[in-house]
Amino acid sequence: MAPRRQGATGEREAEDAQGCCVPGECLRPREPVRVEDAVRVLCNNDTCAVGRYMHRECFEQWEAGVLAYLKSCGRARSWSERQRHQNLWTKKGYDLAFKACGCRCGRGHLKKDLDWAPPGAIVRADEEKKRRRRTRSGRTPAAVDVRSRAFSLSSSGSCSPPSASSEPSASPTHAVPHAITSAKRNSKPEIVSDRIRAGAGANGIFSRRLDFSTFNLLPKHKVNSYQIKIEDEGNHGNDDTRLFILSTLAGQHKPRVSCALCKETLDVFDRYPLVxxxxxxxxxxxxxxxxxxxxxxxxQYLTCVCMGCLERCDPERTIRCRFCGQKWDGSSLVLGTMYSYDIFMATPCCAERLKCNNCYKPLLHPHQRLNYSDYSHPVTCPHCRVLDAHFVKPLGYCFTKRAFPLFQQWP
Incomplete structure (x- = not known):
């Protein structure tokens, strides 16, 4: 679909921008979209009437979900976070990620309009350039601006309220694996395994991780800081997600947790990777x-899944849908952190998973898709009007470890 020229803005664009067209839940449902602070998208369905604009915050949240999907697709698995951001809306990345970009119209896919700029953006850019020139003219030649690039992994879904800080703790001792320590000399962004982290635990009940030897079970291409969460988001160790998890478990006196699938007991550590x-x-x-x-x-319920079940290390750990037989795969998820939605229900594979928990009628068309996190949100059934997290169903009902699905139908 060819984008409209920016010169033809005005009343038509103002009309388009009345409602946010983000698939799933809008973060600002009562506020109309202001074109000056919006992101424009295009739907490849020529008859789409949903709209072309999203609140910038809504777009960024939606884009994060698409990036998480791209992370599990083909050649994009080997890309860095920066490469995925750069390639997402170009042909190179969009051809892999378009399935996660379904429009609310149900018949098309959305794509960011890279040729569009908000009204006044060019003027603001010129003013910013002039300001920078004035700033540079006042600097001395000896001034050097050193910038470091920081990256984060919890944007793949982890978010939580802040909590109280913590106290130091003791830890078990592990041998430093030669395979990872020798990689320190390489130029690849491998995990530094022999570094003992400084900083606090929480109430003295959590273990201190001395190395990353347990992650040697992973394929070598996954032993890196993109697949395993190793750094705090906040300054001075004040990471909201980490503090939320540790304070929650400390309040329950739980220094260990159990895998939701295999029931294996896992130590909780005071620093990333937390488990x-x-x-x-x-x-x-x-x-x-x-x-x-x-x-x-x-x-909500704070739940854990072990690395072996996520990676399906052996056939006994493989679970599949009872209805269509498709295997559940958690190998693309970042290890050691937390997702703010139900990871088992975030990618429903068949129509049986899209039915109301009360009247058992379909809530969505089979081809309609939401953002990963939206499947965990309460929704009102359009048939019986019951409000519930309808897409979240019991694990024992949705999945089986048998080689063939049971094809049990939801009543």
Whole structure:
């Protein structure tokens, strides 16, 4: 679909920008989209009437979900975070990620309009250039601006309310693996395994990780700081996600957690990676070991899945959909951190997973897709009007470890 020229803005663009067209939940549903602070997208369905503009915050959240999907696609798995950002809306990346860009119209896919700029953006850019020239003219030649690039992995889904800080803790001793320590001399961004982290634990009950030897079970291309969360987001170790997890578990006196699938017991560490697996929040208590928490006024359950089940290290750890037989794959998820949505229900594979928990009628068309996190949000069934997290169903109902699906139908 050919984009309209920017010269033809005005009343037509103002009309288009009345409602946010983000798939899923709008972060500012009561506020119309202001073109000056919006992102324009294009739908390849010529008859789409949903709209062309998103609130910038809504677009950034939606884009993060698409980037998370791209991370699991083909050649994009070997790209860095920066490469995925650069390639996403170009042909190179979009050809891989378009399936995660479904429009609310149900018949097309959205793509960021790279040729469009908000009204006044060019003027502001010129003013910024002039300001920078004035600033540079006042500097001495000896002044050097050194900048360091920081990267983060918890944007793939982890977010949580802040919590209290913590106290130092003791730890078990591990041998430093030769395979990883020898990689320190390489130019690749490998994990530095022999560094003992400075900083606090939480109430003295959590372990101190001395090395990363447990991650040697992963394929070599995954032993890096993009696949394994190793750095705090905040300054001086004040990472909201880490503090939220540690304070929650400390309040329950739980220095260890159990995998929701295999029930294996896992140590919780005071620094990233927090666990040899990953945490996630779900509106459903999948296992008795899941810890109840309150997040933004909603009851959630802090749950853990071990690295072996995420990576399907052996056939016994493979689970598949009871209805269509498709295998669940968690190998693209970042290890050692937390996702703010139910990772098992974030990618429904068939129509049976899209039915109301009360009247059992479909909530979406089979080809309609939401953002990963939206499947964990409460929605109102259009048929029976019951409000519930309808897409989140019991693990035992959705999945089986048998070689063939049971084809049990939701009533």
């Amino acid at each position: 040899d697996g990953t945490f996630f929040l779900s509106p459903r208590q999948h296992t008795s070991s899941a810890v109840e928490v309150k997040v933004e006024g909603r009851t």
